Amino acid sequence: xxxxxxxxxxxxxxxxxxxxxxxxxxxxxxxxxxxxxxxxxxxxxxxxxxxxxxxxxxxxxxxxxxxxxxxxxxxxxxxxxxxxxxxxxxxxxxxxxxxxxxxxxxxxxxxxxxxxxxxxxxxxxxxxxxxxxxxxxxxxxxxxxxxxxxxxxxxxxxxxxxxxxxxxxxxxxxxxxxxxxxxxxxxxxxxxxxxxxxxxxxxxxxxxxxxxxxxxxxxxxxxxxxxxxxxxxxxxxxxxxxxxxxxxxxxxxxxxxxxxxxxxxxxxxxxxxxxxxxxxxxxxxxxxxxxxxxxxxxxxxxxxxxxxxxxxxxxxxxxxxxxxxxxxxxxxxxxxxxxxxxxxxxxxxxxxxxxxxxxxxxxxxxxxxxxxxxxxxxxxxxxxxxxxxxxxxxxxxxxxxxxxxxxxxxxxxxxx
Ligand code: UD1
Numbered sequence: 001x002x003x004x005x006x007x008x009x010x011x012x013x014x015x016x017x018x019x020x021x022x023x024x025x026x027x028x029x030x031x032x033x034x035x036x037x038x039x040x041x042x043x044x045x046x047x048x049x050x051x052x053x054x055x056x057x058x059x060x061x062x063x064x065x066x067x068x069x070x071x072x073x074x075x076x077x078x079x080x081x082x083x084x085x086x087x088x089x090x091x092x093x094x095x096x097x098x099x100x101x102x103x104x105x106x107x108x109x110x111x112x113x114x115x116x117x118x119x120x121x122x123x124x125x126x127x128x129x130x131x132x133x134x135x136x137x138x139x140x141x142x143x144x145x146x147x148x149x150x151x152x153x154x155x156x157x158x159x160x161x162x163x164x165x166x167x168x169x170x171x172x173x174x175x176x177x178x179x180x181x182x183x184x185x186x187x188x189x190x191x192x193x194x195x196x197x198x199x200x201x202x203x204x205x206x207x208x209x210x211x212x213x214x215x216x217x218x219x220x221x222x223x224x225x226x227x228x229x230x231x232x233x234x235x236x237x238x239x240x241x242x243x244x245x246x247x248x249x250x251x252x253x254x255x256x257x258x259x260x261x262x263x264x265x266x267x268x269x270x271x272x273x274x275x276x277x278x279x280x281x282x283x284x285x286x287x288x289x290x291x292x293x294x295x296x297x298x299x300x301x302x303x304x305x306x307x308x309x310x311x312x313x314x315x316x317x318x319x320x321x322x323x324x325x326x327x328x329x330x331x332x333x334x335x336x337x338x339x340x341x342x343x344x345x346x347x348x349x350x351x352x353x354x355x356x357x358x359x360x361x362x363x364x365x366x367x368x369x370x371x372x373x374x375x376x377x378x379x380x381x382x383x384x385x386x387x388x389x390x391x392x393x394x395x396x397x398x399x400x401x402x403x404x405x406x407x408x409x410x411x412x413x414x415x416x
Pocket of ligand 1: 022023024026092093121122123124125126127161162163164165166298304305327328329
């Protein structure tokens with residue numbers, strides 16, 4: 001998918017089902033490396049990042065096959081201790097292979113990770129945590145080489161910030177380490193809790209996942225398992241906002257409304273009518289949203305990955321909103337693109353001032369990352385005339401059937 005062309009002005013109506021979370025399934029795929037044998041993941045989305053992670057696993061000797069929404073992974077007795085450098089550079093989630101390979105092989109070689117361009121995204125907390133467990137690292141011509149000559153051991157780790165990736169990397173290493181690991185100031189994201197649930201099913205001893213202190217009692221070996229991936233709250237939230245920005249009514253099914261509590265509260269504050277059921281959310285958008293102030297924070301705060309889509313909604317609010325980005329130092333490239341569509345938005349440091357305009361006008365814009373691309377499509381659904389979102393392959397990294405799902409709810413939209 002190179003570009004998405006759409007014509008705005010049609011209120012979306014209908015329902016859309018979401019699949020498993022990108023930010024969970026990629027980690028679950030890595031977690032399978034902890035136990036040789038036959039694993040099955042259910043509710044797996046058909047997205048590019050899953051394909052790339054499949055290639056990463058293939059490189060270390062695991063074999064993925066897909067049937068419908070189920071992904072089967074055959075993990076060898078001895079996975080290779082080196083991740084494919086180019087792929088790790090392309091996808092940040094693959095850095096988790098470090099913890100898994102150190103736990104299984106006592107050594108690991110990976111490239112320093114890349115990922116979306118949100119400013120510096122260091123991995124110092126990942127490395128500090130693993131070092132505290134007995135790993136040693138050295139950087140050799142851009143390749144990070146890790147080893148745990150005497151094996152990994154449990155310890156007391158306090159993260160500077162509740163980093164999702166650092167918590168996960170330490171968790172993957174700790175489940176097979178000797179003794180007890182405490183992870184303090186741990187991330188509490190639902191995708192991480194889901195990873196812990198999968199590991200527990202594999203035989204790991206983990207307490208406190210979903211709270212700020214996770215306690216892991218290392219075990220000698222784990223077994224393969226079946227696990228159904230937690231629904232994608234970002235996909236759910238994006239479709240809810242797509243309905244809202246068009247003044248339509250969208251029901252998102254197969255999701256967990258509780259995982260979007262803060263985001264739904266802010267949609268409600270913006271004048272949307274939000275109702276939830278046990279596994280569905282219905283959002284009706286107002287003619288013109290009300291302005292809302294918000295700050296992104298780790299879960300259960302407003303998710304940074306919902307920020308661009310929310311700014312798209314607020315760009316047509318009747319008033320001025322203030323958004324503060326607390327997770328990344330910069331993820332504002334999409335603002336210039338929204339500006340080309342007539343939005344009046346200014347970023348100053350971590351703060352974004354969104355002065356609502358009455359109308360947006362369609363034009364060609366650059367969908368520079370997954371959520372930026374989604375936000376620009378949402379803006380296009382509201383805009384007059386045709387919008388063309390280029391670099392749309394980013395959207396395919398994180399959304400399964402994005403264009404088809406929006407078209408099924410009445411959008412005039414095509415992928416090229
Ligand atoms: C994950 C998600 C990403 C989401 C983010 C925050 C995946 C594949 N990606 O990314 O979509 O936006 O959580 O919810 O799950 N940091 C450091 N040092 C570290 C680690 C992180 O300074 O060692 C900083 C990062 O630069 C960033 C902040 O901490 O500013 C949060 O990062 P983190 O929670 O680790 O995000 P990811 O796990 O990379």
